[in-house]
Amino acid sequence: MATLGMSAAEKEAVQAFRTDVVEPSMTKLVIIDFWAEWCGPCKALAPVLEKVAAAYADKGVVLAKVDTDKNQFIASQFQIRSIPTVYAMFQGQLVADLTNARTESQLRTTIDQLLRQLPIEGEAQSQEAELEPLIAMGEQVLGEGDIERALSIFDQLFEMAPDHPAVLSGRIRALVAAGAHEEAEAALAALPEEVATRPDIERARSALALAQSAPQVGDLAPLEAAVAANPDDLQARLDLANAQMAAGNRDAAADGFLAITAQDRDWNEGAARQQLLKLFEVVGLEDPWVSAQRRRLSAILFG
Known part of the structure; x- marks a missing residue:
């Protein structure tokens, strides 16, 4: 965004935008919310954006709000025709238009897709790299039938990452394999809504349902x-x-x-x-x- 020929106020706005939005986008995914105080839909969307951004903060996602009334020059540079308008920026480039994603579920789905495609390194990604081989080891041990050891591994992983879907799934399936159906059922019931519908958890839920429908028989x-x-x-x-x-x-x-x-x-x-x-x-x-x-x-x- 060149500053040649701009007024002092416009230059100040551009510099603030660079500091607050462009520079953080060099390493993070910045969600830009163009809004105004008089805009009712903007006020309705704001809490959803804030909640999702907070939930994804450790994955390298930040929220930047641009008041179009106070930043008319910035809004004109992005050709904002109506508000709310929501964009995603990475490394100074717009990578997605999130304007039509008005629900938490829609925003999460789109952000998840972006995080899979972009080389963003947040705390969660670092933790994921650390957990991945340990989860694989737990799955291998569980697949080999060493239930006690598998449960021990997943219990330790659960202490490290209590909200990780793969960890939760492995631990619940290990509980099922150990015959601790009530504990597995309680663990499933305690899951937060955003985790409970993940494919990993559906796998664990299927394991419990299957075990309950096919109880163990001592002598075949x-x-x-x-x-x-x-x-x-x-x-x-x-x-x-x-x-x-x-x-x-x-x-x-x-x-x-x-x-x-x-x-x-x-x-x-x-x-x-x-x-x-x-x-x-x-x-x-x-x-x-x-x-x-x-x-x-x-x-x-x-x-």
């Missing part, structure tokens, strides 16, 4: 004998597959659910297929094992 032999005696008894097959799943034998459980689906896909309102889909959610939809089982399911349904 009677169920195996019932299936062997009458392979057409689909309820016996479902009971065995559920028990195998509860015991952590996902391969055998998947084989059972797929066999039932192949024999009668609509039996019991598709119960076997529904259990298999819940198992996919618990394991993780990006897991290679899930991809392989999905191909098997597709071959049955559409082959």
Whole structure:
């Protein structure tokens, strides 16, 4: 923004804008709120912007407010035609128009997308880099069936990052695997709204629902004998597959659910297929094992 030919007041406004907005944008994502005192919609949007900016402060997001009445020259440079107008700036460049994002959910979604695309380094990103290998270790231990150690890892991570969705998900799934269903249920109920709907948490919620619908069975032999005696008894097959799943034998459980689906896909309102889909959610939809089982399911349904 060149200052040649400007009045002293305009130069002062430009310098203030550089100091308050452009310079912070060199390392942070600056949300610029163009507003005015007389603007009712501006006053309605302001608390939402302030709440979201505060929630994302540790991720390198800051809020800058520009009163268009007091900064008419700045507003004219950005060709502000109506207010509220909300832009996002990074490294001195406008990177998004947030004007139509009027709800907290819409703003969070857009900011999340920007943070994934831009090289912004806030405290949260630094913590994320530190947590990522530890979370991966906890997931690996949990996947290997060492429940006690996995729970210990996620408990320690929970102390470090009590609001991190992946940490919360891992800890809740470890509690489920340990049979502590009431504690897992309480942990889910205590989650703040903005975290409760995250995909990681849905995975944990599915794990609890699956465990509650398929309680552990001490001795699988009677169920195996019932299936062997009458392979057409689909309820016996479902009971065995559920028990195998509860015991952590996902391969055998998947084989059972797929066999039932192949024999009668609509039996019991598709119960076997529904259990298999819940198992996919618990394991993780990006897991290679899930991809392989999905191909098997597709071959049955559409082959």
